[in-house]
Amino acid sequence: MNGLQLLGTGRCLPGRRVTNDDFARTLDTSDEWIAGRTGIRQRYFCAEGETAASLAVEAARRALEDAGLGPEKVGLCIVATFTADRNTPSLACQVHQALGLPETAFCLDVNAACTGFVAALETARCLLLGGQMAGPCALVLGAEKISGLLDFSDRSTCVLFGDGAAAAVVRLDPQAPWAAVFGARGDSRMLHGGGKEDPYLAMDGRGVFRFAVETVPVCIRAVLDKAGLTLDQVDQLVCHQANSRIIHSIAKKLGQDPARFYENMQRYGNTSAASIPLALDEMRRSGQLQAGQTVLCAGFGAGLTWGGVLLRA
Numbered sequence: 001m002n003g004l005q006l007l008g009t010g011r012c013l014p015g016r017r018v019t020n021d022d023f024a025r026t027l028d029t030s031d032e033w034i035a036g037r038t039g040i041r042q043r044y045f046c047a048e049g050e051t052a053a054s055l056a057v058e059a060a061r062r063a064l065e066d067a068g069l070g071p072e073k074v075g076l077c078i079v080a081t082f083t084a085d086r087n088t089p090s091l092a093c094q095v096h097q098a099l100g101l102p103e104t105a106f107c108l109d110v111n112a113a114c115t116g117f118v119a120a121l122e123t124a125r126c127l128l129l130g131g132q133m134a135g136p137c138a139l140v141l142g143a144e145k146i147s148g149l150l151d152f153s154d155r156s157t158c159v160l161f162g163d164g165a166a167a168a169v170v171r172l173d174p175q176a177p178w179a180a181v182f183g184a185r186g187d188s189r190m191l192h193g194g195g196k197e198d199p200y201l202a203m204d205g206r207g208v209f210r211f212a213v214e215t216v217p218v219c220i221r222a223v224l225d226k227a228g229l230t231l232d233q234v235d236q237l238v239c240h241q242a243n244s245r246i247i248h249s250i251a252k253k254l255g256q257d258p259a260r261f262y263e264n265m266q267r268y269g270n271t272s273a274a275s276i277p278l279a280l281d282e283m284r285r286s287g288q289l290q291a292g293q294t295v296l297c298a299g300f301g302a303g304l305t306w307g308g309v310l311l312r313a
């Protein structure tokens, strides 16, 4: 089926931990409101000197170490991000430099907001399948410094997000199941930011909520249909970690126990493209994700965009 096998993972969180109670000291909000509406209890923000690149480099280093591979095996490096520190060089090229990846490695960033990691996995798989990459493995990351886009006086957005990076080392596995489903609904009102006229992230929270619970279950079913699998044949379900209530609604629509869906937004907030690989790394290191298991990953977010893929652990 020419899917992807996960060989190693790594994550890096920045140094400044901010709890809901910390926010309540400066904003008209509370732990009860934030945790009750979203599940989020704390998040990490970059401290002085920490950047999306520094987080990405460390996450990538840990993933290669976990995979037991040297940089010479890396044929391509793709970083999913919508908050790179600068327009150029790409985060992928900064990882390339810091880790000493081969000169023959293909390096680029992709921006599909919170769908970014899923989009990067499919991009990596197609490039590996194309047969032109110089190494057998791909380093695929999600890395974000969202704090740079937050208005810390706007309680409706700043409490939702966090910074972080996580990486996965993957290679083609002819036996691994694969299916990929993507979609986009161009909409520049629903969720936007980072421009001259709209420097801060702004969104229609309820609209994004409705969008997510409408599209993600359909996307998950489409991935399963394409792969000829049922939900029972998938061992792990990992959705983008924006809001626990969104995940519970998705589970309900699919007739599943919400406990089947991994959650870690409680600890990290919404880290956009980093949220799915952060979950994979936690699951792998805790032993929840075991060799040979099939994982379905589904992302959704700004754009609007959505996407789902399979992975073999």
Ligand code: ACO
Pocket: 028, 029, 030, 033, 034, 037, 038, 113, 114, 155, 156, 157, 159, 191, 203, 204, 205, 206, 207, 208, 209, 242, 243, 270, 272, 300, 301, 302
């Ligand atoms: N603390 C206390 N009160 C708050 C806060 C806060 N932090 N934020 C908003 N409120 C208030 C509002 O002002 C409003 O007050 P009002 O009724 O007096 O006007 C009230 O709470 C209800 O506000 P809503 O926005 O209607 O609250 P809702 O239940 O919809 O929850 C939330 C808001 C959590 C944002 C929810 O809509 C949501 O999770 N949406 C999805 C957001 C999301 O996933 N975004 C990321 C997408 S990923 C990406 O691509 C970046």
